[in-house]
Amino acid sequence: MKLIADAQLAPRLASCGFTAIQTEVTMAIAKYHPELLEQREKQGKKGWHVTLRHPAPGDGTSYLDVAGDTLDLTAFHHLVCDQAAALKALGDADDLGIRKAKALGVIAAQQATLDLAALTGDSGDGVTGFEPVATVPVRRRQTILYVHASLTDLLHLDRDAVGEVERLGPATLAKIRDWLGRSEDVVIRPVLDLNHWPAVDGHDPTEEIREIVILRDGHCIFPWCAVDARHTDLDHIDPYVPLDQGGPPGQTNPHNLACLCRRHHRCKTSGRWRYRRRDDGTYAWHGPHGRSYLVTPLGTIQLNND
Template sequence: MDQPSHEQLSEVDDLDADRLLEVAREAEVEVRRAERRRLRLVLRWCDLHPALDDSQRLSWGEQDRVWDCDAWIGGEGVPAVAEFTAEPLAAVMRMSPAATTSLMGEALELRHRLPRIHARVESLDVALWRARRVAKATQGLSVEAAAHVDAVLAPLVDSVGPTRIDRAVAEAAALYDPETLTDAEEHARVHEWGITLRHHRAGEGRQWAGTSWLAITGDTPTLQRLHDLITDTTAPPADPDANPDSQRDLGVRQIRALAEVLDGLGAPRPRVRLAIDITTDDLTGDLTGHSAQVGRVLGLGPATLATIRDWLAGASVTVLPVLDMARTDAIDAHDPPRWMRDLVTRRDTHCVHPFCDTPATRCDLDHITAYIPMDEGGPPGQTHPANLAPLCRHHHRNKTHGHWTYHRTNHGDYLWHDQHGHTYAVTRQGTLELETR
């Protein structure tokens, strides 16, 4: 990408406050014009790739890895788009396939179900990000309800926030889709209730630091009881001067209270699986004056040895032999043994498709050169580390259906080719576009 010239920087540096505001206004118009152009390109891309039938229609299941999901992008009445069409567009825009799928669905929603708001984007009166916020919220509504939201919000969408948008969507659902409330409650119970553990918050730019995030979704009274049980036992004293640290360490005490709740259940401690690269000397040595010593939790990041010791206190630890990362053994079977899977997932830490960052531990291991069973004439030794690569299920299917091809180089990089003549190299430094026919 071209760097700004000295002349361009000087133009900004020489502006006084009044002129700077004028230029900022002009810059906003330029941004909206560029966004409008991108929106038009995305819509044209969708038009060029219609789905032939519902079995070949782009759905959210492709990106969310819910393989029986039939939640197609866009709302009721939006034209169907063929599956596997997000990746080529995502690559040239240097976006993830999931983000591109969202953009495609919201663009179609705007054009076909929110025409008033779409017209204001076309006239540059509304920033695309605001219009997309509405489009994302209306995709589950009926045609009539979406039209109501369009009529209510179009005159003021350039000045409202998420709360006003969500209120308009809820009012439209109540007016036009009241029977869906029961369905929504049942859907939430079946598809949304549960507990999710995350070790990273994608996009926030923060490190793991030995901290994970537990999200619980369920009926309101039950979660309120759990919340009250923890907070009531950890409430700070009425007089904050009595213990000035009480408010600061409230979160720490709440987590410890949760641990006490778990201990009070009387059940044996469950197994917690963390693969940690450390030596026995690390665990038994003297840490005095060496608080910065670290081990590495595979798939997560570094943690101090002091923290790791705290985690392992009273735990049952399984010590595994050192994995030889230079091992090249081949086997005749299709499925790799455990050591080979561990080697490949440690070597390639994520899905090796361009711009995909799904952790390798959640991926399939793909045979780069397709596996042919020996009883069908396949050669021996087809399964070995150099012929395996982690691909998330969606990109595994994408490659299997022939939409992309790839191979692994002698340097351990992956060269991918789409059907439009673009070539991408996936390296340890990221994804690079190499050439275009």
């Protein structure tokens, strides 16, 4: 197969780039070993994903990374480009890249309108009674923001009020209102008292306990780890002992729970690392090489240098 590809490339080797070489090799594989191409396609499919990232807190900008079927993504890109062109025709003077990003929101809003029409039997032009096309319940567009703001800010007494949005960082209340105003379903969660310490006898914490620990820790509390608390496990600092095996009641409580990402949870469970929560809310860690660390809200401090 390598010889076949070499023979095809030899006459134009001087002008060939990496893409041309890769294409020729792929065509040789497809022609003479189609089973290998099928394996490559299956392997490539394992990398399909849609990932939303918020890498720059405070600027209201996020990143959407997508890997999927070439035909599907090409068709969707054409749709985005068409919508961006329509925005320009309507007077939008922003650059093409900005208009394409705006187009994603427009397409999402249009789809939500079509979904609602399909559920209600309303065609959108005043004609009702046609057969709905949706066969499964359609989820309304819901925006869930974990916002921390003072009562003064919420009452709009401060024109330049800023709230903190978990995982997104600081944002003006105007931006937050804009996000919520474009949502069809807004969820307001009650304020939690972080000084309240509920406890349960079972191993699994209640949603209230889980939320208290997540809000308190903010991230994995292993030295220098910054994994967001909402992507972590809740670890029992003192290992949980079932009541029928002699364990005390109320073991599952915020004082005995901490946020650890899966990797560092395994480190602690293995016994190579141990830690405790101090009365001031910091975490004292001891590693396998005799080194100690203190994890504080401001960062990690190494306590010994030997």
